Amino acid sequence: MSPAQLHVKISDPAAWIGPHIQHDASWVYTFDQAAIAELDAALRHAKRAAARIPFDAALFPLPRLRATLDAILGDIEHGMGFKLLRGIPRARYSDADCEMLYWGLGAHFGTPVSQNARGHLLGHVRDEGRTQADPNARAYQTNQRMDFHTDILPIDVLGLFCLRTARRGGASKLTSALTIHNVLREERPDLLAALYGDFHIDWRGEEPAGEAPWFTLPMFSERAGKITSRIVSLPYYDSAARHGGQYAPSALQREALEMVQQIANRPELMLTMHFEEGDIQLINNHTMLHAREAYEDWPEPGRERHLLRMWIAVDDAKRRPLADALTARYGWVQRGGIPVKQVQTA
Numbered sequence: 001m002s003p004a005q006l007h008v009k010i011s012d013p014a015a016w017i018g019p020h021i022q023h024d025a026s027w028v029y030t031f032d033q034a035a036i037a038e039l040d041a042a043l044r045h046a047k048r049a050a051a052r053i054p055f056d057a058a059l060f061p062l063p064r065l066r067a068t069l070d071a072i073l074g075d076i077e078h079g080m081g082f083k084l085l086r087g088i089p090r091a092r093y094s095d096a097d098c099e100m101l102y103w104g105l106g107a108h109f110g111t112p113v114s115q116n117a118r119g120h121l122l123g124h125v126r127d128e129g130r131t132q133a134d135p136n137a138r139a140y141q142t143n144q145r146m147d148f149h150t151d152i153l154p155i156d157v158l159g160l161f162c163l164r165t166a167r168r169g170g171a172s173k174l175t176s177a178l179t180i181h182n183v184l185r186e187e188r189p190d191l192l193a194a195l196y197g198d199f200h201i202d203w204r205g206e207e208p209a210g211e212a213p214w215f216t217l218p219m220f221s222e223r224a225g226k227i228t229s230r231i232v233s234l235p236y237y238d239s240a241a242r243h244g245g246q247y248a249p250s251a252l253q254r255e256a257l258e259m260v261q262q263i264a265n266r267p268e269l270m271l272t273m274h275f276e277e278g279d280i281q282l283i284n285n286h287t288m289l290h291a292r293e294a295y296e297d298w299p300e301p302g303r304e305r306h307l308l309r310m311w312i313a314v315d316d317a318k319r320r321p322l323a324d325a326l327t328a329r330y331g332w333v334q335r336g337g338i339p340v341k342q343v344q345t346a
Contacts, residue, residue: 006189010227014081014287015178018271027080029072031087038065039088043101053103054112054121060104069108072282076157077318081284082174090278095163102161102280102308109157109282110314113337117206121337123309125160143297143305148175148264148289149233152201153337154322154330156314158285162275166305170295172273172281175264177229177289181220183263191256195219200247201232202240208332208339214240214247219256221323228286228322230329231260264289275307285311286320311337 021027031039042060051059062069072083085105093101103122106112115123143166151158160172184192198216207213219231234257241248249257264270273281283290297304313319313333322330332338 006185006192009182009185010178012178013079014176014284015182016080016176017179018175018269022271027082028084028086031085035065036087036089038062039101042104043097046100046104051100053099055103057104057107060107062108073109073314073318076282076284077314077320081176081287083282084273085280085282086276088278098161098163099308106159106310106312110312112310113155113313113333114339115309115311116338117341119340125307125309126304143295145294146292147233147261148291150229150231150285150289151311152232153311153333154230154326155285155311155333156319157312158283159310159312160281161308162277162279163306163308164303165275165277166295167298168296169293170305171293172275173270173291174283175270175289177231177287178227179269180260180263181227188259191259194252194256196221199237199249199253200240201236204236204239206338214243215329217329218325221325223321223323226321228320228326229289231289234261
């Protein structure tokens with residue numbers, strides 16, 4: 001770490017304050033009728049070609065939307081760090097149509113990679129009856145509140161498509177990791193310095209063959225003046241200790257992680273999104289921390305809250321530069337994400 005990073009306030013556009021932009025329309029892109037017509041035409045084209053996920057972006061042609069999608073990606077990578085795409089008439093499409101439409105759009109931003117040991121390129125975020133107390137469970141498989149985090153691999157863009165909303169709860173929360181860095185610089189520079197050190201994190205049962213069941217990374221790192229965050233959910237640090245007490249966070253590290261959560265949850269910093277069916281949320285997984293409220297599902301089968309998820313690797317020329325300390329970790333992204341395990345947990 002360059003010591004200068006502890007003393008310089010980040011002025012990047014992604015270092016925003018939630019209430020300042022909560023009602024700012026600039027982070028919402030609404031598909032107009034011409035755009036919807038182009039999406040419909042692309043969906044028809046993909047079906048005529050008998051496309052099956054995963055299919056190439058060429059099978060989902062969006063010639064007029066291409067420049068708009070490039071600009072959206074630019075905002076995610078070099079602007080505020082997130083975007084909400086709204087206006088897709090969800091009721092018009094079957095679940096299968098939504099999957100193809102979402103995949104086709106996502107493929108224009110980059111390369112979707114595997115999100116888990118099941119090899120899911122198009123993931124399903126829904127309650128699987130699991131809890132975060134299970135050391136082999138991922139938080140998205142529960143209906144519990146998720147604390148602020150980045151996703152476990154340093155994927156460039158995290159995307160969610162809302163198929164169905166919950167009966168109540170489940171709102172999405174965002175806080176800028178760069179703003180948290182600024183607050184720590186002012187309030188607790190000792191904890192900020194600690195976050196530039198190495199932390200041990202549990203793979204939670206999804207480590208690739210031949211890999212240790214934990215990995216080690218700094219929570220903040222810098223390359224070419226750009227700060228990147230790798231802060232994950234608290235249970236991932238705590239459960240690393242099951243592999244040996246030496247992998248548990250130190251008292252200072254634990255204090256730093258808890259301080260990050262305390263700052264991220266400050267109402268004067270965070271932004272809240274309430275998804276509508278058909279919404280697509282895209283966030284920069286290097287600069288944003290995201291969280292979710294606990295939720296209660298509808299009792300009727302088939303009506304449960306259901307989001308589709310993609311991890312999208314962005315072209316090297318467009319993505320955020322990452323520190324050398326993240327090179328090995330990003331190597332899994334470049335190799336296609338989390339490898340499929342032959343024997344998988346339930």
